[in-house]
Amino acid sequence: MSTVQRSDRESISEMTTERLSVYLRCLESLDETTISSRELADRFHLNAAQIRKDLAHFGEFGIRGVGYNVGRLKEHLIRTLGIDRSRHALIVGAGNLGMALADYKGFNSEGFRVVALIDTDPKKIGQASKGDITIEAPAQLGEIVRRLHVEIGIIAVGPAEAQAVCDTLVEAGICAILNFAPVQMRLRDGVKIKSVDLRINLESLSFFLKNAEDALCDTG
Amino acid sequence: MSTVQRSDRESISEMTTERLSVYLRCLESLDETTISSRELADRFHLNAAQIRKDLAHFGEFGIRGVGYNVGRLKEHLIRTLGIDRSRHALIVGAGNLGMALADYKGFNSEGFRVVALIDTDPKKIGQASKGDITIEAPAQLGEIVRRLHVEIGIIAVGPAEAQAVCDTLVEAGICAILNFAPVQMRLRDGVKIKSVDLRINLESLSFFLKNAEDALCDTG
DNA sequence: GCATGTGAATGGATTCACAGCT
DNA sequence: AGCTGTGAATCCATTCACATGC
Numbered sequence: 001m002s003t004v005q006r007s008d009r010e011s012i013s014e015m016t017t018e019r020l021s022v023y024l025r026c027l028e029s030l031d032e033t034t035i036s037s038r039e040l041a042d043r044f045h046l047n048a049a050q051i052r053k054d055l056a057h058f059g060e061f062g063i064r065g066v067g068y069n070v071g072r073l074k075e076h077l078i079r080t081l082g083i084d085r086s087r088h089a090l091i092v093g094a095g096n097l098g099m100a101l102a103d104y105k106g107f108n109s110e111g112f113r114v115v116a117l118i119d120t121d122p123k124k125i126g127q128a129s130k131g132d133i134t135i136e137a138p139a140q141l142g143e144i145v146r147r148l149h150v151e152i153g154i155i156a157v158g159p160a161e162a163q164a165v166c167d168t169l170v171e172a173g174i175c176a177i178l179n180f181a182p183v184q185m186r187l188r189d190g191v192k193i194k195s196v197d198l199r200i201n202l203e204s205l206s207f208f209l210k211n212a213e214d215a216l217c218d219t220g
Numbered sequence: 221m222s223t224v225q226r227s228d229r230e231s232i233s234e235m236t237t238e239r240l241s242v243y244l245r246c247l248e249s250l251d252e253t254t255i256s257s258r259e260l261a262d263r264f265h266l267n268a269a270q271i272r273k274d275l276a277h278f279g280e281f282g283i284r285g286v287g288y289n290v291g292r293l294k295e296h297l298i299r300t301l302g303i304d305r306s307r308h309a310l311i312v313g314a315g316n317l318g319m320a321l322a323d324y325k326g327f328n329s330e331g332f333r334v335v336a337l338i339d340t341d342p343k344k345i346g347q348a349s350k351g352d353i354t355i356e357a358p359a360q361l362g363e364i365v366r367r368l369h370v371e372i373g374i375i376a377v378g379p380a381e382a383q384a385v386c387d388t389l390v391e392a393g394i395c396a397i398l399n400f401a402p403v404q405m406r407l408r409d410g411v412k413i414k415s416v417d418l419r420i421n422l423e424s425l426s427f428f429l430k431n432a433e434d435a436l437c438d439t440g
Numbered sequence: 441g442c443a444t445g446t447g448a449a450t451g452g453a454t455t456c457a458c459a460g461c462t
Numbered sequence: 463a464g465c466t467g468t469g470a471a472t473c474c475a476t477t478c479a480c481a482t483g484c
Contacts, residue, residue: 012427013452013453014424015452015453016453017423017424017427018420018424020423020427021417021419021420021423021424022404022420024423025402025403025404025419026404036464036465036466037465037466038465044404045404045405045406045407046404047454047455048465049454049455049456049457050453050454050455052465052466052467052468053453053454053455053467053468055466055467056466056467056468060466060467061466062465062466062467063461063462063465063466064460064461064462064464064465064466064467065461065462065463065464065465065466066462066464066465066466067464067465067466068466080427080430081423081426081427081430082426082427082429082430082431082433083423083426087422087426087429089422096319096320096323096324096350097320097324099316099320100316100317100319100320100321101320103316104316104317104418105378106402106418106419106422107418107422111426112422112426130316151429152422152425152426152429158325175428175429175432176425176426176428176429177425178418178421178422178425182245182326183245184242184245184246184264184265184266185265186265187265190432192424192425192428194421194424194425196416196418196421197241198324198326198327198398198416199241199245199326200238200241200242201398201414201416202307202309202326202327202332202372202398203237203240203241203244203301203303204234204237204238204241204412204414205372205396205397205398205412205414206301206302206303206307206331206332206372206396207232207237207240207300207301207302208395208396208412209302209307209371209372209395209396209412210300210301210302211302212395212410213302233474233475235474235475235476236475256442256443256444257443257444258443267476267477268443269476269477269478269479270475270476270477272443272444272445272446273445273446273475273476273477275444275445276444276445276446280444280445281444282443282444282445283443283444283483283484284442284443284444284445284482284483284484285441285442285443285444285483285484286442286443286444286484287442287443287444288443288444
């Protein structure tokens with residue numbers, strides 16, 4: 001076989017994985033049939049050597065002296081990332097954020113689909129999002145996961161409930177979780193949690209602003 | 221002076237900065253007046269040596285043989301992160317995501333406040349979010365930034381418009397940007413961009429799921 | 441005695457630079 | 463000639479381990 005998964009799967013780092021996703025996106029916006037690592041890097045503010053190294057983890061996909069075949073590489077990345085088939089997600093927490101995510105286009109394309117919304121609030125249960133996903137009670141969670149083949153759990157509840165929701169999701173057999181609650185999650189092996197922490201991001205920006213101010217004061 | 225900013229400000233890495241934010245959050249949920257790096261690490265799944273090293277960048281804040289004074293350390297982190305005063309943010313894009321963010325509690329506490337919403341859609345202009353922030357036209361952007369002292373720009377538009385919005389924000393004098401659009405932003409120096417990329421996060425989870433499946437097949 | 445602060449050691453990730461192929 | 467794939471070199475981050483101070 002030519003496209004062997006050569007290195008141990010475990011050895012691919014998170015950083016590399018995330019860049020594969022970036023590369024795929026970049027390739028999708030290209031018209032040409034072939035591109036070199038250098039040109040890809042130049043156009044999208046990436047690093048050519050890193051592109052080559054990242055891709056080389058999974059086999060030899062380029063042609064020396066020429067570059068990469070765009071279509072073939074896209075196909076390959078799609079398979080590698082496991083998005084060659086649709087994956088179902090469920091959102092817990094039908095507040096502002098949960099509802100927005102349920103209807104967010106990025107979530108409902110490219111092989112991902114939000115198939116259910118869960119909330120504890122009895123007033124919300126039975127209502128539906130704009131995209132017509134009905135809000136269900138937490139008691140339904142396990143059954144929904146099984147019936148609709150949910151693979152990804154999205155936590156969009158407040159910090160107080162987040163850990164409990166996480167535990168419930170894992171209990172129900174979910175082992176890939178996207179967490180929006182600003183908490184330090186307890187991690188379990190066999191379960192992957194990616195956290196999107198707006199507070200950390202904002203505070204990081206604030207730190208940058210503060211240092212810019214201070215630098216200005218010092219020199220001024 | 222005792223609490224000198226000892227190392228060059230530029231030398232603090234992004235990773236360290238983000239952890240400062242985590243430490244602050246952890247400290248906020250504590251009752252005791254004193255805590256050791258070890259105990260902080262144990263409780264919140266962190267690393268004790270790393271906590272000490274991160275904190276040591278900014279001076280000597282602990283007491284040997286005792287640990288850190290929680291209140292004092294919180295104060296210090298708040299000042300270091302520059303959130304000892306309120307910072308104003310403006311959101312561009314009043315779609316599902318933008319509106320949800322405008323009303324998101326995490327954005328409107330702890331020293332951050334969304335003070336304006338911008339959208340190109342004439343039908344939306346003049347309307348207000350639940351939290352009562354009026355949607356304004358893009359033409360107003362520069363004036364709003366100046367009048368309301370906006371320091372942070374939040375990009376919640378689609379991928380096609382994101383780079384243009386980013387350029388406009390920088391033009392208006394914003395140098396801290398939180399980007400939600402799934403694009404590779406062109407970066408300029410003096411401007412800090414943090415991107416929250418849901419697609420990358422989802423694809424990363426998918427990659428994990430796919431490998432878990434494959435591993436199962438191999439051994440099964 | 442106990443926990444900080446910190447050099448030294450380790451471990452990863454990025455970048456360089458070139459051999460090898462088209 | 464040109465570009466990939468990759469060992470070697472470099473850079474950065476984390477962890478160890480202990481001297482220092484309470």
